[in-house]
Amino acid sequence: MRSLPLNDCPQEISSLVTFYWEQFVQNCRDNNTTCNDLDRLPDSFWPDLVTVWGGSSYVAQQCCHHSDWLLALASEYDPQRQISTISVIPTLSTILADIEREDLVMEAIRQFRHRKMVDIIWRDLAKKASLVETTTALTRLAEECIDAGYHWCYQHFSKQWGTPVLQQTGQQGQPQHMVILGMGKLGAGELNLSSDIDLIFAYPQAGQTEGQQKVISNQEFFIRLGQKLISLLDANTKDGFAFRVDMRLRPYGQSGALVLNFDAMEQYYQDQGRDWERFAMIKARVVGGDKKAGEDLIARLKPFVFRRYVDFSAINALREMKQMISREVVRKGRQHNIKLGPGGIREVEFIVQAFQLIHGGRDSALQQKSVFKLLNVLAGQGYLPLAATEELENAYHFLRTLEHALQAWADQQTQDLPTNKTQQDRLAWSMGFVDWDSLVKALEKHRKKVSYHFSQMVAEPTEEHASDEALSCWQSLWQGQLNEDEAIHQLIDHHFQQPETILQRLQQLANGKSVRMMQRKGRQRLDTFMPMLLAAVIHQSDPSNTLLRVLPLVEGVLRRTAYLLLLIENPEALQQLLKLCAASPWIANIIARYPVLLDELLDVGSLYSPPDKETLADELRQQLARVPEDDIELQMETLRYFRMAHVLRVAASEVAGTLPLMKVSDYLTWIAEAVLEHVLFIALHYVQSRYGLPGGMEGEQVEFIVIAYGKLAGIELSYGSDLDLVFVYNAPHNKASSGPKEIDNSLYFMRLGQRMIHILTAQTPSGQLYDVDMRLRPSGASGLLVSTINAYAEYQADKAWTWEHQALVRARVVAGSPQLTDQFNGVRAQVLSQTRDQEKLKEEVISMRNKMRNNLATKETNGGRSDSAWLPEAKFNLKHDYGGIVDIEFMVQYMVLAWSHQYSDLLTYTDNIRILEELEKAGFLAPESANLLREAYKAYRSAAHRLVLQNQSGVVTGDFFHEYRQGVIALWQQLLGDTPSPVAHESGAD
Structure with missing residues (x-):
């Protein structure tokens, strides 16, 4: 029998392993079991035997009692x-x-x-x-x-x-x-x-x-x-x-x-x-x-x-649980317990679980069970910095390995560090440390890091809020402890411009049925939040209006007070809420309708920095990848939250002045494009799961495209814009789909289009994605929902009205088959570049423009033609009045239809700004004229955006934009000649 390699282990380990080895050999002899097989084992087996038996008396004893177990393990030994x-x-x-x-x-x-x-x-x-x-x-x-x-x-x-x-x-x-x-x-x-x-x-x-x-x-x-x-x-x-x-x-x-x-x-x-x-x-x-x-x-x-909304109640529950555990640890003197003690295993688990409960309802990636996998998710999804998750992962690995070393010794459920020196030395050796002090030093390093990150997670937020004195002042007002005069004076002293209205609204909230019906925990949260809100809102330039815009949100979450807890726990989020509500009632309304968006206020960096087009698409792709393919409801909710969250980021960036107009429209357009791409994917999966592939297209890409018109095509979306869409496909006639339930190709693509519209327009708890307008399809509302590319081309060539060709100027494919996209682009170019009768074209463009003016322009000023239209008390409709947005769009469309047969580059772009640049480059517009139209168009759209964010219609007073309006009208007369020269007026505010 060979000797064991015991030279490199401590004396007590050497003695212990020797004892068990002698017992094992003796048991083999007593049971007439041969040990010769052990002599033929690789050299690497013997150090492992010393390591294992030195670290686990349990294993050594089991091997001694069941010598065949060791022999079986050894006979097939493969390290x-x-x-x-x-x-x-x-x-x-x-x-x-x-x-x-x-x-x-x-x-x-x-x-x-x-x-x-x-x-x-x-x-x-x-x-x-x-x-x-x-x-x-x-x-x-x-x-x-x-x-x-x-x-x-x-x-x-x-x-x-x-x-x-x-x-x-x-x-x-x-x-x-x-x-x-x-x-x-x-x-x-x-x-x-x-x-x-x-x-x-x-x-x-x-x-x-x-x-x-x-x-x-x-x-x-x-x-x-x-x-x-x-x-x-x-x-x-x-x-x-x-x-x-x-x-x-x-x-x-x-x-x-x-x-x-x-x-x-x-x-x-x-x-x-x-x-x-x-x-x-x-x-x-x-x-x-x-x-x-x-x-x-x-x-x-x-x-x-997992709650559907962001649930910060988990933080408070975490504090309470940790306090209870800490009291028990102190009471039983278990501070050296690596599971329950400070910086122990339980704190790492609590950190992970808190993120799961807070965000897991919306992020299915957090619904996993494994701590190791979840730490990777927290880093990959940006919930925690990478450095923090690495420290937590390393600490968790060390603590769990140490836990195993403690328990392997005698197969006992323990997480207490040994106090006996022999046991300490044995544990240090089993963990690969030279002595006990080295092990303790490494352990404390990990525990301190865990304790730090845990304390950051459960830190009480009160220090970051207003002073106790200020909160007490507003607590008295909220609780009704002040008489009416005292309350009014307090509001006046803090610059509330409408003190009586504010006091009345606060009393209505406090005494309302919804508050009286609240459970104790919810009422406690409300009573904590309201003084904080009042103490914070006084720092806004208009405290009254800001508070009045926030109160609908408070009233809307009285049955889901976890949202209030989110703001209590995150003072910076409350500050951002007030800042955005002060700047825009539109933003205030959106957050009040969908309080789940409060989650976006937690990361100020991303709130005011919308991602670029590629990042947007990738983010949505990753979010949907975590949703089961057959869970259409969750897919729809994911799409809706994605759109709302990113639109909020764009609006926040616009009111903060970090995004110019053109970039705002770019981002809103990119959001819609990302959504449409995935809506098509989801709808196609749904249809294919029922009907298979279209007939005659097995193994090939389904040729279906989504054509955008109007603002989406022109990369000019605003916050409330609907989507003008047309669906086109290409597939063999009289063929049936390949699935177990066969349907004709035409019906197949009809179902695909219907499914897309359903996903886009269906009302869910998060609202709808977009309003969709399909009236620009061939034959309008009376036409088929989905057309073949050949039918579409035939209609555009032979049946379409001039106004439909005007619309085609601003049309482009935003989702679907690349091959069919190329075909559509060819059809569009062929239709738009036809040689047209200039006079007839002018008549038809003017006729359509007049119809729109008669229906939509300002009646009191004859659409902006009368002298009174230029006065401060008059109204100027930015879009429909003379010299407005539609005039510019019609002129651009007219010029493309009139001259693209001479200059094909006019068909390259679908947005007005770049088409104007091409018209200037081709010499069809003088530089000063092209520049005036571009600047006027941007100024009108910028004003329209600002009005939307203030919940106002696209109308300004008549003393605005005199110079732009006069210039646009003059160019209209020059190009189309149907409008009298504008009356000269002094330029108004721009």
Whole structure:
């Protein structure tokens, strides 16, 4: 027998390993077992044996008692073998299949667990498996024991009391099984070496058993089964235990029934679920029993865990839980516990879980279970800086590795650092440190980093708000402790311009039915928030109007006060809210209607820095990639939130002055294009899942395009713009789709178009994406919703009116097939570049313009033609009056139709600014004329944008834009000659 390589290990480790080795050899001799096979093992096996036995008396003892386990492990020894591939013994269900006696089942489960544990701990301590591989293997071991034990119990009790069955229509008499939920580290798939397993039992439906003379209720059946399963796993026998089982996380805790049906479970969490139970349910996962029914249960409980809105109540719950744990740690003197103590494992888990509960309802990437995976998500999605997540990940890895080293020693559930010097030295050596002090120094470094990040997460926000004195002042007013005169004077002293109105609105809110009906926790949040709001709003230039714009938001979230908590917890977000509401009632209305947008105020950097076109498209792509393809409702909500959030960023940037007009329209257009691209993708997936591919196009790209007209095509979208769209396709006639349900190609693409419109226009809790106008399609509202490219080309060439060709000037493809896009561009160029009769063209353009003026221009000033139109008390419609936006657009369209047959570059662009540049370059417009039209067009649109943000129509007073209006009218007369020369007036404000 060869000697062990003990020269490099401490004396106490050397002595211990020598003792176990001698015992092992002696046991081999006593059992007439040969050890010769060990002599032929590779040299690398022996240092591993010293490392493992030196770090785990449990493994050494098991090997001594079961020498064949070590021999089996050694005979197939491959240092590079992954844990996940180890399967040298039969599955536990196979082992239990032929066992009838309960005591033998318990023995088999424990021996199976010991055998697997030797394998797992060996590779863990010998550093032949990563931490994730180890925790995954431990989780699989627990699941196998749970599920095999459950099925043995089910068969055992069914013979005695019958089979529990389903009662609902269509499923009567079908057997039903229990669902076993794993919680905590078991649910996360990150079980440690000697972990308790937290379980919750449930079953689908109430009813009773069938098939035996004596029947019992389904609940009684599963309660008895659950009790027996706990005993099989948890009871201490001569072979020890398999897994310690903790059932305290079930509804009502220890006082609750051991097993509840799904309806009772859902009702409990809906009515009585507490914050700490939300933290616990994050990791709930089906680990045994009926897996399919279990997934249904998880789906039913999901709304309790993950709220649809940003939920900062998790922070407050986290504080309370941490305070409770900290008190318990101090009371029991467990400050050196690496799980519960400061900077320990639990704090890392709390940080991750807080982000899950706050944002997980909207970001499905946060609905995972694994801490390691979630730390990567927090970094990748920008919830935490990369440096912070790296520090947390390194600390979590170190703490979990140390936890394993503590537990491997004697297979005990402990996270307390040893106080005995021998044990300290042994632990340091097992962790790869030269001495105990070195280990402690590394541990403290990690714990300090965890404590710092945790304290940042749960820091009380009050220090960043107004002083206690100021808050007390506004608290008295809000609580009605001041008489009316005192309250009015306080408001006047703080520059509220409408003190009586403000006081009345505050009293209406405080005494309203919605506030009186609030639960205690919600009312406490409101009473905390309102003084903060009043103390903060006085720093705005117009406190009265700003407050009046914010109060609808407060009233709108009285049943979802987590939004108030978000603002309480994030003073900077409150400041941004007030800043934006002060600048724009439109923004205030949007946030009040969709308070989920408050989440965007948390990151000031991104709020005022909208991403570029490529980043926008990529962001939406990533968000939708995390949504199941068949969850159309969540896809629609994701699209809507994406649009709202980015439109808010654009509006915020515009009112802050960081985005010029042209960039505002660019961003709003890019948002719409990104949305349309994915709406087409979602609609196409929906149609293909039902009807397959269009006939005659198997294996080829579906040739379908979305053509934009008007502002979208001209890259000139505003905040409230609808989308003028036309759908065109190319597919063989008289062919049927390839799916199980065949439909004609024309109907196929009709369904595709209808689906797109539904996704865009359907009203959901987040509103609709866009209003859609399809009237510019061939034959207008009476025409087909979707046209073939040939039919579209024929219509444009032979049947379209001149005004439809004007519209075609501003038309471009924004989504769909590149090949069909090229065909459309060819059709557009051919139609627009026809040689036209100039006089007839002028007549038709003027006729259409006059019709629009008669219907839409300002009646009181004859569309801006009368002398009074230039006076301050008059109104100038920026879009429809003489010298306005539409005049410029019609002139541009006229010039393209008149001269593009001579100069094809006029067809390159669809936006007016660049077309004007091409007209100037070609010599059709004098530089001063082109410049005037460009500047007037930008000035009008900029004013229109500002008016939208102030919730005002596109009308200014008559003393504005004199110079631009006169110049546009003069050019109109010069080009088209139907308007008398403008009356000379002094230039008004521009």
